[in-house]
Amino acid sequence: xxxxxxxxxxxxxxxxxxxxxxxxxxxxxxxxxxxxxxxxxxxxxxxxxxxxxxxxxxxx
Amino acid sequence: xxxxxxxxxxxxxxxxxxxxxxxxxxxxxxxxxxxxxxxxxxxxxxxxxxxxxxxxxxxxxxxxxxxxxxxxxxxxxxxxxxxxxxxxxxxxxxxxxxxxxxxxxxxxxxxxxxxxxxxxxxxxxxxxxxxxxxxxxxxxxxxxxxxxxxxxxxxxxxxxxxxxxxxxxxxxxxxxxxxxxxxxxxxxxxxxxxxxxxxxxxxxxxxxxxxxxxxxxxxxxxxxxxxxxxxxxxxxxxxxxxxxxxxxxxxxxxx
Numbered sequence: 001x002x003x004x005x006x007x008x009x010x011x012x013x014x015x016x017x018x019x020x021x022x023x024x025x026x027x028x029x030x031x032x033x034x035x036x037x038x039x040x041x042x043x044x045x046x047x048x049x050x051x052x053x054x055x056x057x058x059x060x
Numbered sequence: 061x062x063x064x065x066x067x068x069x070x071x072x073x074x075x076x077x078x079x080x081x082x083x084x085x086x087x088x089x090x091x092x093x094x095x096x097x098x099x100x101x102x103x104x105x106x107x108x109x110x111x112x113x114x115x116x117x118x119x120x121x122x123x124x125x126x127x128x129x130x131x132x133x134x135x136x137x138x139x140x141x142x143x144x145x146x147x148x149x150x151x152x153x154x155x156x157x158x159x160x161x162x163x164x165x166x167x168x169x170x171x172x173x174x175x176x177x178x179x180x181x182x183x184x185x186x187x188x189x190x191x192x193x194x195x196x197x198x199x200x201x202x203x204x205x206x207x208x209x210x211x212x213x214x215x216x217x218x219x220x221x222x223x224x225x226x227x228x229x230x231x232x233x234x235x236x237x238x239x240x241x242x243x244x245x246x247x248x249x250x251x252x253x254x255x256x257x258x259x260x261x262x263x264x265x266x267x268x269x270x271x272x273x274x275x276x277x278x279x280x281x282x283x284x285x286x287x288x289x290x291x292x293x294x295x296x297x298x299x300x301x302x303x304x305x306x307x308x309x310x311x312x313x314x315x
Contacts, residue, residue: 001099003110006175013114013168017121020160021273027156028280035287042291047298049290 067145069286076279083276090269097262114172116262120270121164126228128158133225136218148214152204153281157274159197166190177241185234186242189227196224210289
């Protein structure tokens with residue numbers, strides 16, 4: 001593909017956008033993995049969002 | 061279903077799980093079509109030659125940089141006025157994405173400017189106001205990081221975001237209000253686009269692809285932020301359980 005005398009500017013633009021988008025994708029994926037790992041570690045220590053059995057029930 | 065039905069983060073996460081694969085598929089298809097049209101269908105410009113192909117990423121990135129800030133401004137209203145539990149999650153998650161799109165717009169514009177204008181940068185109204193937008197994004201990201209409590213940070217950031225929204229009309233109309241090196245609007249005009257359809261269609265397809273990319277990344281980032289707040293709430297609960305004398309952890313809206 002011949003993009004003329006300014007091909008370097010065109011490829012640099014597209015390359016930089018590609019790198020930025022890849023960086024954003026990496027950010028959200030790494031962040032998700034970190035948060036899920038933290039939740040898993042807490043659950044392994046017995047700390048989770050699930051209510052302990054009996055909690056919330058009214059005694060009659 | 062009203063927007064309030066998704067105020068429950070668990071319900072919102074279920075919705076994200078269903079919607080995300082479809083959005084990702086559409087985004088990939090839109091980018092494939094847009095890039096094909098940009099390089100193999102769209103002709104050279106009679107004056108700019110092949111450098112016009114930079115427009116297919118520069119203009120969508122610039123539009124998205126403003127749309128992203130508009131989403132943040134609306135979310136800020138949601139935080140301050142309606143106190144929607146996911147509003148500050150939305151605003152916080154959108155900031156890094158908006159900063160990235162603004163960065164792309166600035167750098168691709170600079171790389172387009174050098175062969176066309178003979179310079180990478182001029183301090184004209186359009187370029188400077190977009191640089192201010194980029195700095196606003198960085199400032200908001202910093203503000204969220206400096207405050208420990210996400211609720212307090214959300215409120216402070218919402219006020220700053222709404223003040224910064226004054227920059228949006230300045231960016232949009234800067235090319236009309238001042239004599240700038242940047243060209244005036246040629247797509248979103250009252251009298252219709254002035255671009256030939258052969259160049260306009262690839263641009264619109266790429267704009268759709270960028271918009272889909274924004275929604276994909278925004279939903280993913282919002283999901284991560286909800287998980288982060290759950291981790292924080294659980295750690296606070298564990299800490300207060302370990303020290304019975306201390307105050308109980310406050311529940312976070314997006315827990």
